[in-house]
Amino acid sequence: MSMLAGIVLIVLGLLFFLSGTVGLLRFPDVFTRLHALSKADTLALGLVCAGLALHEDDGALQLKLLLIWLLVIVSGATCASLIARAALAHGIRPWQR
């Protein structure tokens, strides 16, 4: 049962990675791309981590997977803020329709 659930989670994660890439390629400016990428990728990695943790028996390894995800959340969020701020300071105007 948890085997199947893990597979479903991992596949969902892969789809979110795909959507992040689509956003990176198709969105019109830095800020929208940043928006697409940082959220989709963080969630996708979380799903992959959760799926792998379901396939795992060892508690220490599950903890390590959780730690990896937390690290990516923290650094991803900070990096998104840093890049957006730098882009604004650099004089890039947000895209408007």
Place this chain on the structure above:
Amino acid sequence: MTVFYLAGALFLLANVVVALARVLRGPTAADRMLSGELMGTTAVAVLLLLYGATGIEALLDVALVFAILAAMAVVTFVRRTWPEDPAADDEGESR
């Protein structure tokens, strides 16, 4: 099961190769850095899936190091490279 993990890793790799187009197209340095970040996150996921395929526990350590160091490049970029670097962007293209 192993094949499932490997296929997932292959999918992610193909995904990131497609995203490389953003490095080529730019136009600003921030866009290029963004694809670098995507590559970092994807590499973590690929390592995790390869761990699932092979069961080598050391791969989790490698993924952990990747996750910790993910911030390094972006922070250096924002603090050192970009604030004073007009040349990192392609001039003459739309932003």
Place this chain on the structure above:
Amino acid sequence: MRAPPSPTASDPGNGDGLMHPVEITFDALLLFSMVVLAWQGVHARNMFRAVVSFIMFGLLTAVAWVRLEAPDIALAEASLGAGLTGALLLATLGRLAPERRGARRPKVVKLSTLPWLTMGLAGTTVLLAVTLTLPAPGLGEAVLAAMPAAGVDSPVTAVLLNFRAWDTLLEIGVMLLAVIALWSLGQDVLASKPRLPAPALPALVRLLFPLFVLSTFYLLWRGGHGPGGAFPAGALLAAGLVLALLAGAQVPERMRGAPLRWALGAGLFAFLVVAVGLMWAVGTFFAYPPQHASILIAIIEIAAGLSIGVMLTALFLGGEPTDIKGGGK
């Protein structure tokens, strides 16, 4: 719960067993994108694009090491190759004059194709011939036979710190020489006051720095029985210190002189003390008595790991640390 790894899949192309087509496709795509990124890294039109391509190349190289069943090299590549080298290149790019960074067309030396192509092919052929005559088993069995007396469980750590400890000693010497060379060029050019306010950064560093220290010691501890050891550990420590410096921290005043120099030299010093002490006690340079090998290696590894961290930070700074307000800029 986990299916035991089947030999065909966990064993990519290692003589016996066929590779699964998915694996072959994965390797082919991985290596293809590595080659493309390497070409971009050398010849991209825009210098920044070249550096970003090179950083991505480093990330993929780490995955390639994993495919080659070398997780210890993957660790070192992830921390040293991709992490610190990338940061170093980006920081350098920020210090170059703008007109030297964004040349629209990289200037190249024109080579006449024919003689170079012939020479390249000839060289490759000679190398191939030499490669094919190498003894096939290598030293794998010899190392395995000597493992019981090594004092550690990981073969790679045993080679680095016991069988070929002499090489590692000189390697740390090379790093120290690099630091000395950079310091002799003057004060730290890479340090400058960033103009951009970044409120999230100090918070990130406060959160991450304990984790950096923790994982440094985790990798040092892992080094005894698995991939890990002094070099990735030192690289992580250096990454933490560099991140703190980027967030606006400065080298404390009282650390600048002698303490910093001692920290830089500690690894080499510990190595030399153990080596010379063993020469005095046993009679041979760097011959551990098997019953003490474990503890001696642990001492060397901790000292080396910490001082590698400090040395890598010094390499990143590119000069003797100075007060930024005074004359760093």
Place this chain on the structure above:
Amino acid sequence: MSLPPGTLFLLASALLFAIGAHGLVTCRHLLRKVLALNVATTGVFLLLVTLGRSGTAVDPVPHAMVLTGIVVALSTTAVALGLIVRLERRRP
């Protein structure tokens, strides 16, 4: 498919070394030369480890050599970059 083991990696390492060596000779920008040198180094490392896998037991000696090599490459890169920064500042 019946490729001999490691063929792809050997091919890639040769290509990487070629790209690096070619770039080292042809590029005029010093930073590009440093990048090219690093690419060539990676090619050599890949070759070493791939060859070390041909025996029955995994040979740890090439692994240790490559670890040493990565550290030395980083040290030389750092010194080269420091020199480049100084050189550029002297140049009018």
